[in-house]
Amino acid sequence: MVQHLNALKIRIREYFPPLENQYDWIRDPFNVDATNTNLTTFEKEQLIEVSCDPSMKNKFLNSDTTLLDFWICVGKEQKELSSTAVKFLVKFSTTFLCE
Template identity: 40%
Template structure:
């Protein structure tokens, strides 16, 4: 057990490296240091980022919305930055939803319920945030 923990401690930084700040501007574009702008942006994107960082209206929007909502809302004024930020953020919820879907599918396909061939009607209500109207569904109205 001790050797396993030591091995895990040694290998963990390989899978979860310390953040290098390259994408820090996505998490909070309002704490940008002019001297240390990210090197993964073009000159026009750097200019847009500096303009965005000084926009007090967008700062209020940033504080009121989720990170993804903020960047989607900023797409009209700063399309290049918004596209880059959304492409970076997109895998996180997608992977999370895939894991939830797989866990639910495993729960549905247990030994007691493995005779279910079509799992979609059972899977959809489990992985959505929308509450189904079960009384209406049972009565055949929907």
């Protein structure tokens, strides 16, 4: 029985990987290794472009800019990356509204 439960635990991790590292690039695109993300190759290239852009870093560090606002602003130049980030962030705002 113990073997069965251990095997089940391993299989569940295959289907549901931990989220803590998978979306670090959304929280801080300037302090993440693009190769350790779940992004497509094209989105990884866009993430590298964003992380190397000093004007984007200034917007990110601006205390008046929320994380969602920042990613919407990124969408003007990096549509695919922005879309992925916004889709992830919007899930949490709608969950909050339901509670």
